[in-house]
Amino acid sequence: MPARPVLQPGERVLVATRAHGVRLLRPFLVLLLTVFALSLAQRALELRWRPVAEPWTTVHAGLDLALLVAAGWVVLRSCLRPLLRWWRTRYVLTTRHLVLLRPGGGRRDVALPLDRLRRVGVERARGPSLGRRDGRVVADFGPLGGLRLEHAPEAHRLAELVRRAADERRAGGPGSAGGARERRPTRVEQDAVVAPRPDPSVPSRRPWERRTVPQEQE
Secondary structure: OOOOOOOOOOOOEEEEEOOOHHHHHHHHHHHHHHHHHHHHHHHHHHHHOOOOOOOHHHHHHHHHHHHHHHHHHHHHHHHHHHHHHHHHOEEEEEOOEEEEEOOOOHHHOEEEEHHHOOEEEEEEOOOOOOOOOOEEEEEEOHHHOEEEEEEEOOHHHHHHHHHHHHHHHHOOOOOOOOOOOOEEEEEEOOOEOOOOOOOOOOOOOOOOOOEEEEEEOO
């Protein structure tokens, strides 16, 4: 069951979605290639070498089992894990926060306050669009860091909703009431960026360097 964000009193969820299904294209292709390669290898083994006496029949069965184990490992690592990650990763917009829920529990979730939003924009997803409306939503929260929501569905509409929610939050609109909570640091990885569109005068950071940003705590 997908995780849910922890809400403050009076806070409401405006949007809860996950990445576009196109993100599963690569695992699907890997699955097809794995099944094809397994069938080809088993067929070649059967045609090239068909022992009828021990211990070669046992060796033949062991090789066949090894092929199955290797194929199962590829499917588990390159197909099932991305599928579970896609299912468990959610993009949530509330009246107060932009939240990224990731597999692994609350310690890996990131919630950034909308009243600290500086800008939000959409970058076109790589590859042909094929009529899709997904894209990369990049939200910059200044000193707190930022979020990069890959393959966000209806990316331009989502970015506009984030912008409106931030404007309402700063203007004291719905969901602006409520006290501040104690913050605790959260490590963010490839889903977060330090500066989506950094100032040229600011030294750039390497993308593999991690950064600690605050996360709301209950």
